[in-house]
Amino acid sequence: MQEALRFRAPHAEPVSAPDFVEQARLWRRTANVPRGLPLTIRALRKSFGDNEVLRGIDLQIPAGQFVAIVGRSGCGKSTLLRLMAGLETADAGTISFGEDARPQDVRVMFQEPRLLPWARALSNVEVGLGCERRSRDAQARAEKALTEVGLGDKRSAWPTVLSGGQKQRVALARALVSDPRVLAFDEPLGALDALTRISMQRLLERVWSDQGFTAILVTHDVSEAVALADRVLVIDDGRIAHDIDIDIRRPRRRGSADLAALEGSILRELLRAGEDKLEG
Amino acid sequence: MSLIDSLPRLRSVRAPRADALVPWIVPLAIILAWQAASAAGLVPARVLPAPSDVVLAGWKLLRSGELERNIWVSFWRASTGLVIGGGIGFAFGLVNGLSTLSGRLTDTTLQMVRNVPHLALIPLVILWFGIDETAKLFLVALGVFFPIYLNTLHGIRTVDPQLIEMGRIYGMSNGELFRRVIFPGALPSIFVGIRFALGIMWLTLIVAETIAASSGLGYMAMQAREFMLIDVVVLSILIYALLGKFADSASRALERLTLSWHPAYRKH
Numbered sequence: 001m002q003e004a005l006r007f008r009a010p011h012a013e014p015v016s017a018p019d020f021v022e023q024a025r026l027w028r029r030t031a032n033v034p035r036g037l038p039l040t041i042r043a044l045r046k047s048f049g050d051n052e053v054l055r056g057i058d059l060q061i062p063a064g065q066f067v068a069i070v071g072r073s074g075c076g077k078s079t080l081l082r083l084m085a086g087l088e089t090a091d092a093g094t095i096s097f098g099e100d101a102r103p104q105d106v107r108v109m110f111q112e113p114r115l116l117p118w119a120r121a122l123s124n125v126e127v128g129l130g131c132e133r134r135s136r137d138a139q140a141r142a143e144k145a146l147t148e149v150g151l152g153d154k155r156s157a158w159p160t161v162l163s164g165g166q167k168q169r170v171a172l173a174r175a176l177v178s179d180p181r182v183l184a185f186d187e188p189l190g191a192l193d194a195l196t197r198i199s200m201q202r203l204l205e206r207v208w209s210d211q212g213f214t215a216i217l218v219t220h221d222v223s224e225a226v227a228l229a230d231r232v233l234v235i236d237d238g239r240i241a242h243d244i245d246i247d248i249r250r251p252r253r254r255g256s257a258d259l260a261a262l263e264g265s266i267l268r269e270l271l272r273a274g275e276d277k278l279e280g
Numbered sequence: 281m282s283l284i285d286s287l288p289r290l291r292s293v294r295a296p297r298a299d300a301l302v303p304w305i306v307p308l309a310i311i312l313a314w315q316a317a318s319a320a321g322l323v324p325a326r327v328l329p330a331p332s333d334v335v336l337a338g339w340k341l342l343r344s345g346e347l348e349r350n351i352w353v354s355f356w357r358a359s360t361g362l363v364i365g366g367g368i369g370f371a372f373g374l375v376n377g378l379s380t381l382s383g384r385l386t387d388t389t390l391q392m393v394r395n396v397p398h399l400a401l402i403p404l405v406i407l408w409f410g411i412d413e414t415a416k417l418f419l420v421a422l423g424v425f426f427p428i429y430l431n432t433l434h435g436i437r438t439v440d441p442q443l444i445e446m447g448r449i450y451g452m453s454n455g456e457l458f459r460r461v462i463f464p465g466a467l468p469s470i471f472v473g474i475r476f477a478l479g480i481m482w483l484t485l486i487v488a489e490t491i492a493a494s495s496g497l498g499y500m501a502m503q504a505r506e507f508m509l510i511d512v513v514v515l516s517i518l519i520y521a522l523l524g525k526f527a528d529s530a531s532r533a534l535e536r537l538t539l540s541w542h543p544a545y546r547k548h
Contacts, residue, residue, distance in 0.1 A: 104451065
């Protein structure tokens with residue numbers, strides 16, 4: 001590639017590596033049909049005992065969108081995600097990913113990496129292949145996924161020797177290896193330190209733009225939601241209280257004024273809702 | 281963290297072979313002191329024969345083939361009893377750990393039986409089986425059943441439910457879930473059970489052989505007592521110590537082999 005460029009413009013500065021990556025990504029994005037699945041939720045309700053956690057959620061997510069769900073703890077955002085991933089059954093209402101969705105198209109990543117401590121990194125990623133893990137190219141696919149999250153050299157490491165961020169990256173590779181069309185994240189970065197969290201956010205954004213899956217991110221960190229998502233849903237008291245589109249061009253600069261302004265207004269909404277609850 | 285990491289590594293770098301001898305310094309010192317005390321006449325030979333006399337007695341028994349035969353008989357009884365009792369305990373632990381119904385049905389009964397000292401059954405066992413092989417195997421199997429049952433059950437019940445949920449999300453069948461998540465998760469606890477069982481195995485066997493047998497190490501010691509052969513009695517006791525140590529080392533080696541993922545068992 002570099003050779004070809006030099007041939008065209010022999011005196012030009014060599015293009016730096018990040019630009020190459022960016023170009024390759026753009027090319028892949030435009031060449032592929034969007035792989036994500038659309039999501040439609042209608043009148044969704046869920047109670048645990050007397051506690052009604054979700055009180056009628058209606059939601060339409062187009063294919064390939066990156067949606068962040070924020071809210072105070074206990075507002076029902078994790079329950080919503082667990083319902084979407086099929087880990088809980090709804091009391092009423094429907095969740096649909098379209099007609100051609102298969103169970104392995106929807107993958108979840110949790111706050112805890114949930115790696116098998118007795119399996120090396122590569123076997124942990126192979127778990128993600130589901131029923132295809134016996135196929136002949138299973139190992140090659142797992143290796144590719146590990147390389148994609150930057151852990152190609154850790155394939156035979158035990159999870160106990162990996163750092164928190166590395167474990168979470170193995171978990172990401174495990175979720176990615178089956179080429180999911182919907183990826184749900186339940187506070188995936190909640191347990192990481194600030195620097196690791198930022199590099200993980202970049203990684204999430206990169207794999208999302210590479211692979212074009214529909215991403216649903218549950219987080220309590222509003223700045224994370226604003227930095228990553230196309231759209232932020234604020235859940236309060238079991239309902240969608242706000243539905244905000246984030247029209248800020250990518251790549252987004254962390255700490256820029258428009259991101260900070262958005263973050264501030266969402267935080268104010270959350271705080272006000274909380275204070276209402278305290279007074280009421 | 282770095283200090284803890286570096287400690288074992290430093291030790292193994294220094295002198296791995298000398299390191300392996302460290303645990304044997306104390307037993308060796310005791311034997312030397314004992315030999316010296318006997319030679320100086322501080323310990324009368326009727327109370328405790330000198331180690332050299334014990335070795336001599338062992339050599340005689342070895343040449344007559346009696347020692348080898350008795351060790352072999354005891355070893356066979358111990359291992360067969362362990363396999364039978366351990367196998368049944370493991371199976372019950374598995375079934376009761378995986379099925380709530382089975383657990384509720386049998387666990388209370390098993391806990392009641394567990395609290396009966398199994399050696400209290402010796403008179404009954406002799407009435408049932410005489411001093412046949414079956415009597416010894418029955419007692420050993422009963423003794424090792426409970427530690428393996430309890431620890432298998434505990435291991436399975438304490439497997440991280442988040443990992444089980446993860447396995448289900450990734451489409452593992454019940455068999456795969458057991459093989460890849462539940463069993464490896466329960467394994468450290470099962471090994472604790474095996475090590476408890478090994479201790480109980482020797483204890484039960486020796487008691488049973490002392491009371492009701494016509495061969496084996498326990499029988500050899502009892503015979504020696506009849507004929508006032510105190511060196512053979514001491515020899516038998518030393519062999520128990522060595523066999524116990526051997527069984528423990530074997531289970532440790534198995535642990536290291538199968539639990540190499542576990543930080544506590546990792547070789548440095």
